[in-house]
Amino acid sequence: MKPYKIALIPGDGIGPEVVAEGVKVLKAIEEVDKNISFSFTTFPWGCEYYLKYGKMMDEKALDLLKDYDAIYLGAVGYPGVPDHISLRDLLIKIRRGFDQYVNLRPVSLLHPDLTPLKAKSEKDIDMLVIRENSEGEYAGAGEWLFKGNPEEVVLQTGVFSRKGTERIIRYAYEEARKSNRTLTSISKGNALNYSHVFWDQLFEEIGMEYPDVETYSYLVDAASLYFVTQPERFGVVVTSNLFGDIVTDIGAGITGGLGLATGANINPEKSYPSMFEPVHGSAPDIAGKGACNPIAAIWSVSQMLDFFGLEDWGSAVLQVIREVLKDKESLTADLGGRATTEELGEYIIEKLIK
Numbered sequence: 001m002k003p004y005k006i007a008l009i010p011g012d013g014i015g016p017e018v019v020a021e022g023v024k025v026l027k028a029i030e031e032v033d034k035n036i037s038f039s040f041t042t043f044p045w046g047c048e049y050y051l052k053y054g055k056m057m058d059e060k061a062l063d064l065l066k067d068y069d070a071i072y073l074g075a076v077g078y079p080g081v082p083d084h085i086s087l088r089d090l091l092i093k094i095r096r097g098f099d100q101y102v103n104l105r106p107v108s109l110l111h112p113d114l115t116p117l118k119a120k121s122e123k124d125i126d127m128l129v130i131r132e133n134s135e136g137e138y139a140g141a142g143e144w145l146f147k148g149n150p151e152e153v154v155l156q157t158g159v160f161s162r163k164g165t166e167r168i169i170r171y172a173y174e175e176a177r178k179s180n181r182t183l184t185s186i187s188k189g190n191a192l193n194y195s196h197v198f199w200d201q202l203f204e205e206i207g208m209e210y211p212d213v214e215t216y217s218y219l220v221d222a223a224s225l226y227f228v229t230q231p232e233r234f235g236v237v238v239t240s241n242l243f244g245d246i247v248t249d250i251g252a253g254i255t256g257g258l259g260l261a262t263g264a265n266i267n268p269e270k271s272y273p274s275m276f277e278p279v280h281g282s283a284p285d286i287a288g289k290g291a292c293n294p295i296a297a298i299w300s301v302s303q304m305l306d307f308f309g310l311e312d313w314g315s316a317v318l319q320v321i322r323e324v325l326k327d328k329e330s331l332t333a334d335l336g337g338r339a340t341t342e343e344l345g346e347y348i349i350e351k352l353i354k
């Protein structure tokens with residue numbers, strides 16, 4: 001049996017703590033299911049590596065990673081290294097280099113007690129945000145003119161190619177059709193008079209091929225309001241890189257916080273490895289204390305299993321997360337409990353393989 005080859009980039013802060021728990025889940029699955037096998041290789045990249053070697057990862061990082069079936073990442077970023085360096089020189093390099101143009105971020109309420117929204121339950125908050133992940137506002141294009149002078153000017157250019165915009169919108173239509181859900185596009189065509197007018201146009205154009213999919217199109221400001229007041233409006237959501245980043249933090253806010261938010265960076269063609277990671281950062285305020293919540297990272301494992309075609313295990317992991325949130329026996333401090341990261345991780349495994 002060929003093992004699934006997984007590259008681990010635990011990264012900084014709480015990254016290694018949560019990745020350790022996710023890896024334990026995969027090892028537990030391998031232990032009980034003799035048809036599945038995983039192999040792991042850890043790469044020591046991140047901010048510590050940067051402080052030692054002046055770079056966030058090896059120059060040949062993409063070459064070293066390209067033959068893995070998946071990359072499992074904790075988080076990067078730490079005081080002492082500017083965030084734009086840690087983000088751009090590792091995360092964005094991998095997302096771009098491996099053309100992981102789909103960022104799948106489920107925003108699903110796993111237990112009613114977790115939402116600060118009055119009178120909303122699991123059936124009201126259950127959406128899949130599909131964020132464009134390779135260009136748009138995060139393309140890194142721009143100019144810094146007359147730096148340090150009074151006439152200083154900075155330009156940050158959004159890049160919306162037809163290929164890039166079409167493929168993410170098409171992916172979202174396919175997903176909405178497959179799951180028989182509505183599709184909402186979030187954009188800002190009234191103010192971003194080139195990029196988002198183009199986005200809206202392509203959303204309509206491609207929609208002609210999917211007459212069976214019920215669609216909505218909201219401006220990002222109104223959509224942000226609806227995320228909080230009427231999340232039940234949303235099924236599948238498609239949006240640009242920046243807006244997807246922001247609205248999914250609102251999504252985390254209405255579903256229990258960053259300790260529960262996950263995201264998969266997908267190269268649908270499988271020409272390159274896809275990358276699975278919790279949405280949260282390295283949380284320097286709680287790092288090293290064994291206090292962080294590993295659920296987001298374990299949910300990433302569920303997404304990875306789905307991606308490998310092991311959907312039974314993917315659903316089983318998510319179901320156990322739901323149960324653990326319901327019985328409240330072993331929760332970390334962010335969820336009002338007293339368990340350590342490891343205790344919660346072990347509790348999840350216990351329930352998974354019982």
Ligand SMILES: NC(=O)c1ccc[n+]([C@@H]2O[C@H](COP(=O)([O-])OP(=O)(O)OC[C@H]3O[C@@H](n4cnc5c(N)ncnc54)[C@H](O)[C@@H]3O)[C@@H](O)[C@H]2O)c1
Pocket residue numbers: 014018074075076077078079083086087091258259277278279280281282283284285286291292293294296334
């Ligand atoms: N994908 C990534 O690697 C990623 C994402 C976001 C931020 N960052 C980086 O992380 C660093 C810290 O950023 P930040 O503070 O804005 O965001 P953060 O997500 O690290 O933390 C925000 C807040 O949420 C809490 N939190 C986050 N994850 C948690 C978990 N699993 N369990 C319990 N509490 C959790 C933290 O304690 C903190 O109070 C920065 O350097 C930033 O650039 C990295």
